[in-house]
Amino acid sequence: MDKILNMLGLMRxxxxxxxxxxxxxxxxxxxxxxxxxxxxxxxDNAKSRAEAFVRGRNVTTVSLPYAKEEISAxxxxxxxxxxxxxxxxxxxxxxxxxxxxxxxIYSEAAGEVEERFQRAQRRKKEAVAHERNKRFGKRRTxx
Numbered sequence: 001m002d003k004i005l006n007m008l009g010l011m012r013x014x015x016x017x018x019x020x021x022x023x024x025x026x027x028x029x030x031x032x033x034x035x036x037x038x039x040x041x042x043x044d045n046a047k048s049r050a051e052a053f054v055r056g057r058n059v060t061t062v063s064l065p066y067a068k069e070e071i072s073a074x075x076x077x078x079x080x081x082x083x084x085x086x087x088x089x090x091x092x093x094x095x096x097x098x099x100x101x102x103x104x105i106y107s108e109a110a111g112e113v114e115e116r117f118q119r120a121q122r123r124k125k126e127a128v129a130h131e132r133n134k135r136f137g138k139r140r141t142x143x
Contacts, residue, residue: 009076014090016090017083019075021049021082023084032086035084035095036062037064037083037084038050062106065102071083088113092113
């Protein structure tokens with residue numbers, strides 16, 4: 001369990017997470033939010049706002065097995081009921097850890113995030129190959 005809280009703190013130090021309703025909402029609306037996290041004891045109002053943030057967007061919402069106080073202690077801010085992970089690599093690592101902890105609850109969401117991560121990696125690889133081809137030309141072999 002501490003591994004996930006440590007990862008949230010690491011994301012905070014790496015500036016890969018937006019914490020709080022206002023920051024989370026703006027990150028998701030701007031298209032930067034990859035994964036929306038909710039505390040286990042988040043209020044119904046916070047849950048409905050989170051649903052409104054992700055409506056019509058390709059953002060996975062996950063309820064963490066931690067209370068607001070535990071999340072707040074891990075990230076260093078008070079009263080954190082929701083957060084948005086803005087880095088796809090961190091989102092995938094967090095979902096893998098959650099899936100190891102409770103596979104029956106988090107396996108579907110982990111699969112979605114992993115698929116998005118794999119697509120992003122493939123796009124990066126294709127962009128690098130494209131730049132290399134533009135620079136040096138595609139080598140053709142006589143077959």
